[in-house]
Amino acid sequence: MPMKVHVQTRLNGEEVEFLCEPRQSLLEVLRDVLGLTGSKEGCNNGNCGACSVILDGVLVNSCCVLGVETAGREVTTIEGIASPDGLHPLQQKFLEHAALQCGICTPGFIVAAKALLDKNPHPTEHQVRYWLAGNLCRCTGYDKIIRAVLDAAQTTEAKV
Amino acid sequence: MAETTTYKVIGTRPIRHDGVDKVTGRAIYGADVQMAGLLHGKVLRSPHAHARIRSIDVSRALALPGVKAVMTGADLPPAEDRIINLGEGAVNLKYLSNNILAGDKVLYKGHPVVAVAATSPHLAEEALALIHVDYEVLPPVLDVREAMQDSAPLLHENLKTKSLGQETDKVSNVATHTQFKLGDVEKGFQEADVVIEREFTTATVHQGYIEPHNATAMWNPDGQLTIWESTQGAFTVQRQLAPVLGIAVAQIRVIPAEIGGGFGGKINLYLEPIAAVLSQKTGHPVKVLMNRAEVFESTGPTPGSYIRVKMGATKDGRVTAAQAYMAYEAGGYPGSPIGAGMMCIFSPYDIPNVLIDGFDVVVNKPKTAPYRAPGATNAAFASETVVDELCEKLGLDPLQFRLRNAAKEGTRRPDGPTHPRIGYLETVQAALDSDHYRTPLEGPNVGRGVASGYWFNVGLQSSVSINVNADGSVTLVEGSTDIGGTRASIAMQAAEVLGLKAEEVRPIVADTASVGYNDVTGGSRTTFASGYAAIEAAQDVVRQMTERAARIWKVEPPDVTFADGVFHHNNEADQRLTFQEVAAQLGRTGGPVTGRATVAPRGVGGAFATHIVDLQVDPETGKVTVLRYTAVQDVGKAIHPSYVEGQMQGGAVQGIGWALNEEYFYNNTGAMANASFLDYRMPTSLDLPMIDTILVEVPNPGHPFGVRGVGEVPIVPPVAAIANAIYRATGVRLRHSPMSPGRVMTEVLAKG
Numbered sequence: 001m002p003m004k005v006h007v008q009t010r011l012n013g014e015e016v017e018f019l020c021e022p023r024q025s026l027l028e029v030l031r032d033v034l035g036l037t038g039s040k041e042g043c044n045n046g047n048c049g050a051c052s053v054i055l056d057g058v059l060v061n062s063c064c065v066l067g068v069e070t071a072g073r074e075v076t077t078i079e080g081i082a083s084p085d086g087l088h089p090l091q092q093k094f095l096e097h098a099a100l101q102c103g104i105c106t107p108g109f110i111v112a113a114k115a116l117l118d119k120n121p122h123p124t125e126h127q128v129r130y131w132l133a134g135n136l137c138r139c140t141g142y143d144k145i146i147r148a149v150l151d152a153a154q155t156t157e158a159k160v
Numbered sequence: 161m162a163e164t165t166t167y168k169v170i171g172t173r174p175i176r177h178d179g180v181d182k183v184t185g186r187a188i189y190g191a192d193v194q195m196a197g198l199l200h201g202k203v204l205r206s207p208h209a210h211a212r213i214r215s216i217d218v219s220r221a222l223a224l225p226g227v228k229a230v231m232t233g234a235d236l237p238p239a240e241d242r243i244i245n246l247g248e249g250a251v252n253l254k255y256l257s258n259n260i261l262a263g264d265k266v267l268y269k270g271h272p273v274v275a276v277a278a279t280s281p282h283l284a285e286e287a288l289a290l291i292h293v294d295y296e297v298l299p300p301v302l303d304v305r306e307a308m309q310d311s312a313p314l315l316h317e318n319l320k321t322k323s324l325g326q327e328t329d330k331v332s333n334v335a336t337h338t339q340f341k342l343g344d345v346e347k348g349f350q351e352a353d354v355v356i357e358r359e360f361t362t363a364t365v366h367q368g369y370i371e372p373h374n375a376t377a378m379w380n381p382d383g384q385l386t387i388w389e390s391t392q393g394a395f396t397v398q399r400q401l402a403p404v405l406g407i408a409v410a411q412i413r414v415i416p417a418e419i420g421g422g423f424g425g426k427i428n429l430y431l432e433p434i435a436a437v438l439s440q441k442t443g444h445p446v447k448v449l450m451n452r453a454e455v456f457e458s459t460g461p462t463p464g465s466y467i468r469v470k471m472g473a474t475k476d477g478r479v480t481a482a483q484a485y486m487a488y489e490a491g492g493y494p495g496s497p498i499g500a501g502m503m504c505i506f507s508p509y510d511i512p513n514v515l516i517d518g519f520d521v522v523v524n525k526p527k528t529a530p531y532r533a534p535g536a537t538n539a540a541f542a543s544e545t546v547v548d549e550l551c552e553k554l555g556l557d558p559l560q561f562r563l564r565n566a567a568k569e570g571t572r573r574p575d576g577p578t579h580p581r582i583g584y585l586e587t588v589q590a591a592l593d594s595d596h597y598r599t600p601l602e603g604p605n606v607g608r609g610v611a612s613g614y615w616f617n618v619g620l621q622s623s624v625s626i627n628v629n630a631d632g633s634v635t636l637v638e639g640s641t642d643i644g645g646t647r648a649s650i651a652m653q654a655a656e657v658l659g660l661k662a663e664e665v666r667p668i669v670a671d672t673a674s675v676g677y678n679d680v681t682g683g684s685r686t687t688f689a690s691g692y693a694a695i696e697a698a699q700d701v702v703r704q705m706t707e708r709a710a711r712i713w714k715v716e717p718p719d720v721t722f723a724d725g726v727f728h729h730n731n732e733a734d735q736r737l738t739f740q741e742v743a744a745q746l747g748r749t750g751g752p753v754t755g756r757a758t759v760a761p762r763g764v765g766g767a768f769a770t771h772i773v774d775l776q777v778d779p780e781t782g783k784v785t786v787l788r789y790t791a792v793q794d795v796g797k798a799i800h801p802s803y804v805e806g807q808m809q810g811g812a813v814q815g816i817g818w819a820l821n822e823e824y825f826y827n828n829t830g831a832m833a834n835a836s837f838l839d840y841r842m843p844t845s846l847d848l849p850m851i852d853t854i855l856v857e858v859p860n861p862g863h864p865f866g867v868r869g870v871g872e873v874p875i876v877p878p879v880a881a882i883a884n885a886i887y888r889a890t891g892v893r894l895r896h897s898p899m900s901p902g903r904v905m906t907e908v909l910a911k912g
Contacts, residue, residue: 023282037192038185040420042370043452047837050370078185091183095175098802101644101810103182104371104420110183133846136837138368138421139644140806141813142845 009070011036012080020067027051029067030077038078038107042136049135052108052115053077059115061134078107081114089155090114090148099148101139109135113149122153168724169655170865173802174662176648182418190374190390190417191449198376199228201431201438201448202284204274204291205458206266209300209524209830210313213264213293216274220290226279227287229441233261233273236433237406244400251428255493257404259527260433266295267315267492268526269831270457272430277438277446300524300830304466304489307333307523315492315522333522335494340502340516340574348481348513352472354553360542362879362897363823364464364489367531368814368842371420372455376447377435385412385436390419392426392641393680398672400429405436415671419641423814424530425460427680456835461824462531463489463496464523467542469505477556479565481513482506482574484543488520488535491527496520500616501535503575504876505543507614508584508768509565514574524830530682532811533615533872537818537879541897544611544880549893558610558884559597562588562770567614583794583858584768588612590856591770596790606776606787609885613771613876617764617869618683623676624693626654626665626701626755630747632740634658634701636667639678640690644810644871645803649687650694652799653865657698659725659739676758684869687799688860689761695864696757705742708749712737763862767873769793771812771881777889782905784820784886790852796860796868808874809851815878817843823898 004019011034020029027044030036030053039062042048046061053062054076062077081088090110093099100106109132116123116131123131128149129142137145181187218230239257243250257263261272274291278284301307301315312333321330323337349355375389385407391397394414402409419426431448438446450458468485484505488496498518506514551558566585572578591597591610601608627635636654640646651665658665678690702722709727710717713735721728727742729735746753774788791808798804821841825833834840859866879897887893892907 021282031192032194035194036185037188037194040189040371041191041449042372042420043837045452045836045838048370048452082184087180087183091180094183095179098173098176098645098800098806100179100182101803101806102369102371102419102421103178103187104189104369104418106182107185129845129848133844136370136842136844138370138423138814138842139810141809141811141843141851142848143809143851144802144806146845146850 005068007068007071009072010074012076022066022068024067026053026062026065026067026070030062036077036079040104040107049112050105050108052111052135054111054115059112078111081110088114089152093148093152097144097148097151099140099144105135105137109137109145117153125150167656169652169662170797170799171801173800174648176645177651177667178642178647187418189371189420190388193376193388193417193447195445197444199277199279199442199444199446200281200284201275201277201435201446202281202288203272203434203448204288205454206262206269206271206273208266208295208297209269210298211266211295212298213262213266213273214296215294217292218274221276221287224283224287224290226283227276228444229277229438231275231434231437231441233258233263235437236261236404239404251400251495253403256400256429259493260404260429268524270454270526271492272458275434275438277442301333302523302525302826302830304464304487304521304523307521308487308519315524319522335490335520335522338499338502338518340514342572342574343513345481345483345513345515349472351474351480353475354550355470355472356546356549356553357468357470358546358895360467360895362465362538362541364461364525365818365822366456366460366840367423367425369421369423369425372450372452373426373430373459374449375431375435376445377432377439378445379436379440383407383411387412387414387432387436388417389432390417390426392419392422392643392682394672395639395677396427396680397429397432401432404429404433413671413673416641416669419643422643423532424534424682427682428529430459452837453835456840457832458526460529460531461526462534463528463538465489465538467538469542469546471546471550473550473554475554477554477561477564479509479511482511484516486516486518486539489523489525489528490520491525492522493527494520494522496528497530497535501539503616504536504614505539507573508567508612510567510571516574532814532875536613536615536876537815540611540613540876541879541883544877545883545893545895548884559588559592562612580763580765581858581861582766582768583856586856586858587768587770587792587794590854591772591792594772594790594792594854596772596788596852601774603776605779605889606774607885607888608772608774609881609883609888610770610772611877611880611884613769613873615684615767615873615876617688617767618685619689619761619764620679620683620685621760622678622690622693623758624690624697625675626697628701628743628746628753630744632743633664633666634660636665636694637670637675638667638690638694639670639675640686641681642669643681644807645800646681646686646690649799649803650690653691654694654698657695658701684767684871688764688863688867688869689759691799691867692761692863693757693759696759697755700757701753701755704753704755705739708746709737709742711749712745761862763860765796765860765862765868767794767868767870769873769877771877773881773885775882775885775889777886777904782901782908784899784904786816786849788849790854791874792854792856793870793874794856794858794868795870796863797857797866798855799867801855804855804870805853807871808853811874812851812878813843813848815875816882818897819879819882820898821900
């Protein structure tokens with residue numbers, strides 16, 4: 001078995017450290033080492049977006065990043081989107097718009113949409129569709145997801 | 161539709177009970193299950209589409225440190241050659257067992273051969289590379305019509321064709337030939353002024369759920385087996401697993417996790433027996449996960465098919481006869497949804513003379529699994545395209561043509577039953593009246609198409625219990641996996657009966673040891689049948705609570721009436737007790753109240769949809785862009801309209817993917833060449849417009865609130881609607897799906 005590596009990083013606003021094999025992806029580290037199973041594996045090759053996380057402000061597929069690459073960086077996962085005060089407006093709008101069915105893609109969509117609103121607080125429908133094209137949903141046909149994101153962008157208290 | 165009943169909860173849009181868990185990442189899906197001492201399983205799969213296994217050498221894998229056990233098909237008990245019904249589809253136990261781990265032959269690339277348990281998933285993968293399997297490679301057959309030839313390679317040396325209900329001695333790849341017959345088609349075609357006969361083919365497509373299959377098992381030394389997994393039916397897993405493992409049903413407890421999509425593909429067993437036996441061998445819990453390539457190559461798909469349809473109509477637009485020859489690929493083992501396809505192909509129409517021949521054919525592809533209205537989309541692609549051509553020849557508006565020929569209550573279906581009260585005509589009328597259809601479509605290379613679809617829906621069996629809490633809230637225990645918001649739609653029906661708010665009912669999806677039997681979440685049955693059980697369980701609660709109110713008032717139960725959440729004393733108008741007040745006194749009036757119901761409702765009520773699509777074809781690339789889409793559907797009664805709309809939108813978009821992009825590409829050795837989401841191209845948000853919905857409510861008389869299943873029929877019309885629209889845009893009829901850019905371009909160029 002390969003030697004494990006000690007990694008320090010900032011995860012959802014907290015300093016964390018973990019041991020991982022050099023070959024383990026960030027997705028594996030989040031799920032299997034740190035117990036954060038909100039990021040999902042749909043394809044493990046960067047094509048479905050179910051494992052989306054924000055790394056130093058950039059939206060990435062955590063299946064395509066190695067755990068060791070996060071050393072000294074800042075990671076935000078679905079578990080870090082809500083605050084003690086309550087749900088993020090995106091989460092609330094996903095609920096209100098019924099923008100999920102099975103829910104497996106939902107964490108990835110919410111993280112990806114947050115990364116969009118962080119950059120562009122008032123996107124057009126086309127910009128939302130373009131940005132979220134890296135996230136596959138097989139249940140909803142995207143209609144209600146797009147509406148939820150546009151509505152969240154309208155919400156004045158959106159934390160963007 | 162006329163709506164006379166006033167509901168308080170039904171028809172509203174509360175936030176689903178499991179919503180917060182799912183938007184915060186806290187919901188536990190099958191792959192999220194963690195436990196101490198967990199081992200990880202991986203499966204070695206056949207690299208060949210068709211081969212005989214000469215020998216398997218696992219010694220090097222077993223010697224790898226960290227590898228705890230290896231299993232092959234020989235570790236499963238010999239399976240009986242016997243059919244068991246799973247609700248949405250049936251399965252032969254021998255075939256099921258051999259599909260879990262191969263016997264002496266592999267029948268498709270990806271067929272499981274050996275499984276390994278190790279201390280990490282990476283180690284298990286390393287172990288797979290150390291296993292040597294000696295194969296005698298055989299020629300594969302991948303196309304349904306080629307497989308039906310006498311000269312085709314045989315997948316099963318003992319498979320004899322069952323023809324028109326009779327066993328025959330003919331050994332072939334044709335498992336069954338069935339036929340539906342109504343009237344006299346020859347006479348019907350003679351009466352027709354226009355007859356059109358066309359051939360259609362459809363490629364293999366996958367359900368495409370985002371969550372791969374998973375199973376975790378713990379087999380205790382006392383023989384008690386527990387399974388944690390994502391499945392459409394925990395009880396269906398239990399019922400299949402018992403004979404496959406040769407143990408009693410009661411020995412198995414299946415704990416359903418949240419499920420990341422299924423669409424019919426998470427009903428059959430794949431990983432459960434492997435995880436179970438590896439756990440038995442090691443004494444540890446074992447988790448087995450598929451990767452995406454394994455999902456494509458070893459699960460699902462829906463059949464590729466060949467369909468020939470002939471229809472005749474009079475000058476005034478009456479269909480006089482319809483005939484279909486339908487051959488569906490079953491994959492490596494018999495059991496395509498040919499029967500369902502045959503039941504649906506002409507059922508939207510009142511046609512006096514019909515003849516349908518259907519063939520279930522094995523080919524060297526993964527064993528097919530149900531996919532949302534299984535078999536019906538292939539069928540409607542053929543029949544609804546021919547209907548469109550009839551309309552064109554007769555100079556009739558395609559929706560007016562449907563009004564003239566629509567099936568209605570009392571129309572006999574070609575497979576025998578007569579339609580109960582259905583809302584097909586109403587969907588066609590709503591489509592005609594829609595803003596979409598009344599708005600002219602203008603521009604270069606654009607076209608509008610329409611198509612309709614039918615799905616019969618199923619009822620099957622459900623159980624629900626409702627526990628009354630001391631504060632008057634209730635816990636609803638159900639056994640239907642919630643794939644798309646059915647906790648809400650079931651709880652809302654109970655809330656309506658109990659006079660509670662939706663939020664005052666806490667629905668729980670229980671495991672097989674904690675609720676009565678429930679069939680799969682499939683067949684569009686859950687809101688209908690488990691909702692039916694919830695209504696009856698709630699009525700049982702009301703009956704018991706009425707007795708308690710009577711006891712408090714020292715009167716007989718008939719002296720008490722329950723309305724809008726309040727118990728009324730029939731003889732003393734000022735005496736009233738709220739549901740909550742009675743609930744608070746249960747301990748003093750006889751103990752806890754649990755309402756229960758088990759149901760097998762039969763009045764499912766069929767579902768009809770009519771879709772309208774506007775699209776544009778790029779004349780230089782053949783790429784089709786959907787500009788506008790409207791899905792119209794008879795939904796019976798929408799319990800939670802948002803999730804009904806969601807079913808319609810999601811089904812339509814799966815159909816759009818089927819029509820325009822999705823297909824399995826095979827190389828000449830029978831290997832799938834595009835087993836990833838990059839190359840198996842499902843629609844993304846950027847490929848689509850908003851999907852408009854029109855909910856038509858023709859209440860189903862077979863359900864107390866008029867519910868019809870809504871989940872499946874929206875995938876039936878899209879492929880045909882898009883083919884019809886492409887014709888309007890280009891003048892070319894496409895008769896092969898998907899209508900990908902290359903195919904569209906080839907046809908357009910051939911036309912000149």
